[in-house]
Amino acid sequence: MVLILTLTIQSLATMVLLVPPVMAPVLSAQLGVPAGYIGFYIAVAYLSAMLSSLSAGAMLTIVGPIRLSALCILSSAIGLTLFVMVPSVVTLALAGIFIGLGYGPVTPCSSQILIKNTPMHRLSLIFSIKQTGVPLGGVLAAIIMPSLQDMVGWRSALGVVCVMLLICAVVSLFTPRSWEPDASGVRKSFREEFLGALRTIYRIPVLRTLAICSFCFSICQLTLMTYAITFLHEEVGMSMVLAGVFLSVSQAAGVIGRILWGYLADHFFSTWSMLMVLAVGMLLSAVGVFYIDANASDWWVIIIFAVFGATAIGWNGVYLAEVAKRAPEGKSGSITGGTLAVTYLGVVLGPPAIGLVSQAAGGFGYGFLSLLLPTIASIILLGRTRKHFQRR
Template sequence: MTAATPKQGDTWRVLGVTLAIQAMVSMAVLTIPAIAPAFAERLHVPVSLLGVFVVLVYSGAILASLMSGQLVRRFGAIRLSQAGLLFCATGLLLTMAPSVWAVAPGAFLIGLGYGPITPASSHLLAISTPAHRAGLVFSIKQTGVPVGGMLAGAIAPPLALQAGPLAAVAVVLAACLICVLLGQPLHATHDTDRVPGTPMRIGGLLRPLRLVLAHAALRRLATTSFVFSGVQLCLAAYLVTYLHTELAFDLISAGIALSMAQVGGVIGRIMWGYVADRFLGATRTLITLSLLMAGGSIATGLLGEQASFVWVMALAVAFGAAATGWNGVYLAAVARLAPEGMAGTATGGALSVTFFGVLLVPAAFGLVSDAAGSLGAGYVLLALPALLCAVVLLRALKLGGER
């Protein structure tokens, strides 16, 4: 007897589980950065090594996202998501060792756990979600990323101050393990499309990327995401430093601004998914977001010491809604354009490009800001690639009639 394939109609149950998993792996990635000073002090290393930690995490994420198509097909999307949580938990366990040489492979393992989660959930949601609801559903699921960031920021620092950094890491590790159990009931009903005998080939690592590069619309979306992800990370990684060192905000106020940007991201991901589904379509929505990112970058870079706290918080929410709100619309578009049954593969290939943006754009932002002598100048110049994305997408809309 052949197992049934998951059908549309189970959208909200799948969404709830994938949202929780996304939030947990995001929290796993962001917990160490959230307690970086205390964590670095424990290891007797400079806080600047946080950059190496982030590079190792996203290097693992790139590799895992490229493998995700084969892994989803062989093991099923739910089982792969559970494995991702276990990799994150193992990586966090290694970071608890009193040696930087254990933290390094721990960071890479966290990335290996983080990388396949979005392709796996895209595979599940592409099957279970009606097309007219895809943008909203994918956007809600992607709120797991800023939700995970908010949880890391709200839970990890107080725990680190009260009980030490190891306590904060241990709590997140335990949450990942609990989330593994949360996904188990869906395995029997939503991993029935797996093909257990699917061979795992090294050459298959490039298949997702080749799929994306061979498809003009997917290639354009992936290239756009390279810039968008870079803008998102520049906002998250540099905002506190910028407000504190150049605008004389105290650290608590600067931290609140970063939290407000994450709140904006949660609101934006849901709002833009609804707008794409009901009004503008994916391409027009992404053009709008490109322009808003450019405007947010310029407005942030032109802030002066006289800027009021209320204005900075409002700007942080608006900038966050654009710079962190694009993911669901993007992923729904990738899943829609992918060949039938290959949403996970296409998402993995597209995300490998996205993660390269995470690695390269913030580094370039730092170099440009150093050369200009101001993070404000870096934010202003960050508007240029965002505007270029708007031009490219607008041209595609006019020439190709894309939705």
């Protein structure tokens, strides 16, 4: 039940975050802006998420992970409701702020809940299963929203999402308090908590490497989630529904990948080996997307997006489990929040940068090709820090 709760909250938090990118062609027409501008919504949302994840450690000591998760879902509902009531570029940015503030602490909350209720020898697998909430949320957004929008209109479709969020927030408040870790009794200021977490991450080489790699990987992940439908619809010539199906393939592959990589990391391979394989997979997938055109077969597109999803969306569980293992005792929530701040910085900078590269180069294919830079950087970094991962 603990896993179901954290998985559900993660799925809905991700779904609401990805609704605007999935509906980018329709929303951009309603707002009178280019579809590429949706990348700036992602930047605003993840900038807010970065700030709220940094303060997650302090908030967890005050509120507790379950009640904080409910507040996060409620924040997302408020943001989306604002945009539905008064649709404009300004309210889309405000929605990004509220949704980002709600998204940031969700993973630190779940990490603190799961680290108490999970045996250490199953940690990578359980964290990976919980993190399937991210691609599951993407699948829900990619499959449900285009069809729902066609049936009832984009405003009513967003209203349905708001209702789902409110129901989840209320239900989570009635879960047993025994699922939460015992209060530490020590309440630090926000500044003390997140500066302490950042110092710890910088001091421990493995945590530092994980944080930087997550920065690179998050650029790949959000580029896929943000621009795939726009690329397939506007440049390859697919319908929005078909483009949504291909994006959902990548999300589904991400679900399978997260569970598979977590199992392999627990039983057969080291975290370092898994992260290296995933980085190479992202690099090859980015090149594959560049070569997709109107003449590409559906099966070729499916293979490319499946590999892209399994790697670019599948890395998080292995990464977060290793962060929890390496964090000092009792600090898994704050350390996770600190590393996620670096992760979200990649998301803040990545999609707008990829959008600008795409506009300057004349197509989103070139934007995907530019992902060679962060993937090669992460491969080099992992190669130079392998010895640190072998130490415990």
